[in-house]
Amino acid sequence: MTTTTTVRKDGPAGVTPAPTVGSHVRNYLGRVRGGDLGSLPAVTGLVVLCVVFAIVRPVFFSAANFANLFTQGAAVTAIAMGLIFVLLLGEIDLSAGFASGVCAAILANVATVLGYPWYVAVAAALATGMVIGLTLGVLVAKVGIPSFVVTLAGFLAFQGVVLLLMEEGTNISIRDETIIAIENRWVSPLLGWVLFAVAVGGYAAVQLLRHRNRTSRGLVTDPILVVFGRIAALAVILGIAVYVLNQERSINPLISSNKGMPIVVPILAVLLVLWTFVLSRTAYGRHLYAVGGNREAARRAGINVDKIRISAFVICSAMAAVGGIIAASRDRSVDPNTGGSNVLLYAVGAAVIGGTSLFGGKGRVIDAVLGGAVVAVIINGMGLMGYSSGVKYVLTGLVLLLAAGVDALSRRRSASTGTR
Amino acid sequence: MSATPLLELRGIDKSFGPVQVLRDVALTAYPGEVTALVGDNGAGKSTLVKCISGIYPTDSGEFVFAGTPVSITSPRDAAALGIEVVYQDLALCDNLDIVQNMFLGREKRSGLVLDEPTMEQMAAETLAGLSVRTVKSLRQHVSSLSGGQRQTVAIAKAVLWNSKLVILDEPTAALGVAQTAQVLELVRRLADNGLAVVLISHNMNDVFAVSDRIAALYLGQMVAQVKTTDITHAQVVELITAGRSGALGLGAGKGQTDNGGEPAASTPGAVR
Numbered sequence: 025m026t027t028t029t030t031v032r033k034d035g036p037a038g039v040t041p042a043p044t045v046g047s048h049v050r051n052y053l054g055r056v057r058g059g060d061l062g063s064l065p066a067v068t069g070l071v072v073l074c075v076v077f078a079i080v081r082p083v084f085f086s087a088a089n090f091a092n093l094f095t096q097g098a099a100v101t102a103i104a105m106g107l108i109f110v111l112l113l114g115e116i117d118l119s120a121g122f123a124s125g126v127c128a129a130i131l132a133n134v135a136t137v138l139g140y141p142w143y144v145a146v147a148a149a150l151a152t153g154m155v156i157g158l159t160l161g162v163l164v165a166k167v168g169i170p171s172f173v174v175t176l177a178g179f180l181a182f183q184g185v186v187l188l189l190m191e192e193g194t195n196i197s198i199r200d201e202t203i204i205a206i207e208n209r210w211v212s213p214l215l216g217w218v219l220f221a222v223a224v225g226g227y228a229a230v231q232l233l234r235h236r237n238r239t240s241r242g243l244v245t246d247p248i249l250v251v252f253g254r255i256a257a258l259a260v261i262l263g264i265a266v267y268v269l270n271q272e273r274s275i276n277p278l279i280s281s282n283k284g285m286p287i288v289v290p291i292l293a294v295l296l297v298l299w300t301f302v303l304s305r306t307a308y309g310r311h312l313y314a315v316g317g318n319r320e321a322a323r324r325a326g327i328n329v330d331k332i333r334i335s336a337f338v339i340c341s342a343m344a345a346v347g348g349i350i351a352a353s354r355d356r357s358v359d360p361n362t363g364g365s366n367v368l369l370y371a372v373g374a375a376v377i378g379g380t381s382l383f384g385g386k387g388r389v390i391d392a393v394l395g396g397a398v399v400a401v402i403i404n405g406m407g408l409m410g411y412s413s414g415v416k417y418v419l420t421g422l423v424l425l426l427a428a429g430v431d432a433l434s435r436r437r438s439a440s441t442g443t444r
Numbered sequence: 445m446s447a448t449p450l451l452e453l454r455g456i457d458k459s460f461g462p463v464q465v466l467r468d469v470a471l472t473a474y475p476g477e478v479t480a481l482v483g484d485n486g487a488g489k490s491t492l493v494k495c496i497s498g499i500y501p502t503d504s505g506e507f508v509f510a511g512t513p514v515s516i517t518s519p520r521d522a523a524a525l526g527i528e529v530v531y532q533d534l535a536l537c538d539n540l541d542i543v544q545n546m547f548l549g550r551e552k553r554s555g556l557v558l559d560e561p562t563m564e565q566m567a568a569e570t571l572a573g574l575s576v577r578t579v580k581s582l583r584q585h586v587s588s589l590s591g592g593q594r595q596t597v598a599i600a601k602a603v604l605w606n607s608k609l610v611i612l613d614e615p616t617a618a619l620g621v622a623q624t625a626q627v628l629e630l631v632r633r634l635a636d637n638g639l640a641v642v643l644i645s646h647n648m649n650d651v652f653a654v655s656d657r658i659a660a661l662y663l664g665q666m667v668a669q670v671k672t673t674d675i676t677h678a679q680v681v682e683l684i685t686a687g688r689s690g691a692l693g694l695g696a697g698k699g700q701t702d703n704g705g706e707p708a709a710s711t712p713g714a715v716r
Contacts, residue, residue, distance in 0.1 A: 237561055241561050243561055243564055243565065243568075244581070244582075244583075305557050306557065306558060307551045307553060307558060310540075310544060310548070310551060311549070313537070313539060314540060314544075314548055314549075317537035317538055317539035317540060318536065318537040318538065320533075320535060321534075321535035321536055321537050321548070322537070324519075324531075324535045325535070325548040325550070326520070326549040326550070327548075327549050385537075385539035386539055438587070
């Protein structure tokens with residue numbers, strides 16, 4: 025399972041013209057030994073954590089708690105997706121957490137205080153995110169201030185902006201049903217299965233079409249068995265998830281039924297597909313990797329490096345706005361701490377745990393989802409264990425350090441073996 | 445003797461502030477020939493290359509490309525004419541694979557989406573056309589390639605675009621013996637395919653192994669441009685270090701390079 029799910033989509037083609045399943049697996053193992061771990065640490069960590077928590081606290085494995093994992097991890101995952109664009113360039117955005125707070129505050133003000141409909145509020149929040157990103161990006165790319173300093177300044181300033189928008193510490197409740205629904209309502213079980221069919225069918229169509237196209241042109245392809253294996257693995261994982269989410273979670277179903285996947289799940293899935301497409305299938309995505317890998321080479325190839333860098337910050341802050349909207353929906357209110365405390369560290373941790381390199385040039389959007397899952401399991405599991413906040417902070421810090429350590433060591437290993 | 449030169453430079457001057465780096469330089473490059481550009485550190489080789497590729501504007505002088513006067517003011521102009529430069533640091537992205545690097549900045553797409561199969565096919569054809577068989581997969585990341593293979597990818601990237609003139613800046617400087625031989629073979633093949641090649645090198649063995657003509661720069665002046673068969677190893681070293689060697693070089697050679705035409709044609713007699 026691990027092998028099939030973590031194989032890169034464009035995994036290097038085999039050595040011989042017709043690679044077999046065996047050579048494919050050998051190639052994968054070779055890459056892992058060479059330091060290209062891909063999603064392996066995140067998947068391993070996820071399995072280990074789930075097993076440990078399930079043994080110590082059996083309630084962890086209940087259907088109700090499984091649904092909690094998604095609603096708890098959604099905001100961090102969305103912010104992490106945006107951070108990956110900035111991390112790919114070898115930059116960092118420390119302000120993403122409070123940027124999401126600012127956007128949530130704008131959302132609350134527009135929706136609740138000014139009374140506009142939900143789509144105006146959401147658009148205002150997203151536009152705020154883009155303006156923030158544009159400002160950060162211009163300061164980094166055009167003025168030339170290191171991103172660490174620019175976004176550290178943003179980290180402090182946005183904290184203040186949230187306070188100002190909240191009139192010194194009061195909180196604004198969200199009453200708009202549509203915004204609240206994102207985290208607190210569920211897709212009907214039938215629609216859940218329809219979405220499942222669309223996702224698996226779409227993935228299968230893309231994979232099989234590519235395989236046929238490449239075969240007909242006489243290019244090296246992954247063996248058809250591996251392609252089917254990938255599709256089957258996706259179907260099994262998504263199928264189990266949808267099945268569990270469709271279980272009745274309410275204690276008394278007669279009073280309030282509570283089943284189906286949270287609405288935020290398909291939203292994140294769409295964002296995942298969108299950004300994965302942008303990064304791996306468009307020239308813009310290719311240029312983003314190139315700037316992260318070798319800025320000078322990208323410049324000489326005629327790529328507008330400044331534009332790419334600014335756009336990455338815009339995407340990052342816009343995704344932070346999405347995270348802010350999700351957080352506001354979950355809490356049904358916005359307070360000065362929304363997007364604060366450890367949200368940013370969780371998001372950076374999610375990206376790095378998922379396999380995105382802090383050194384730039386390496387990462388995928390799926391990393392945010394896998395890493396976000398690990399972070400959600402840690403938060404959730406430790407909550408069930410009844411640890412104090414102190415212990416939680418220490419453990420989360422250690423996990424982040426561990427992930428960054430794995431990143432640094434795998435990078436050193438790949439430098440010595442010449443693969444990266 | 446080839447017919448018209450593909451690229452002809454006459455009277456190129458270039459100064460950086462008070463420092464005059466190129467003084468009345470003339471250079472000709474013929475299709476199907478390798479022209480070696482030699483000179484000591486600081487002689488102006490890299491500056492001359494950057495003038496040809498449009499990175500630096502020249503102060504004065506004329507460019508004639510395939511018989512017509514042209515002005516090259518940006519790298520884009522040079523690329524449009526079919527001039528490609530392979531720099532010493534190769535300018536490859538380690539985190540991208542061979543195909544991605546070869547098409548960087550000029551990706552083929554169908555609509556919004558990258559057309560990977562077409563790019564992979566074109567890359568494979570280009571490498572096959574250069575008889576490159578040392579890379580095992582086009583989808584390898586460049587970081588996993590050896591120095592010679594990287595050089596090969598950089599050269600293949602340069603010839604992918606139907607280029608007419610390829611300028612190579614010290615392609616063998618960081619390579620071992622076997623890889624140097626491979627790259628030189630590739631350089632020779634470029635010329636045999638009808639391209640004009642300008643090879644910058646410090647290594648006299650490489651220069652004599654592969655070049656048809658040798659152009660020597662000394663302190664910003666082109667002191668001689670002669671056929672490789674008409675000059676000896678020791679004379680080239682003298683030209684590089686002292687700017688003159690017997691009847692060649694400063695004083696003797698300067699008047700001839702000034703005409704721009706073809707100094708090589710008139711010098712052989714003097715050398716023998």
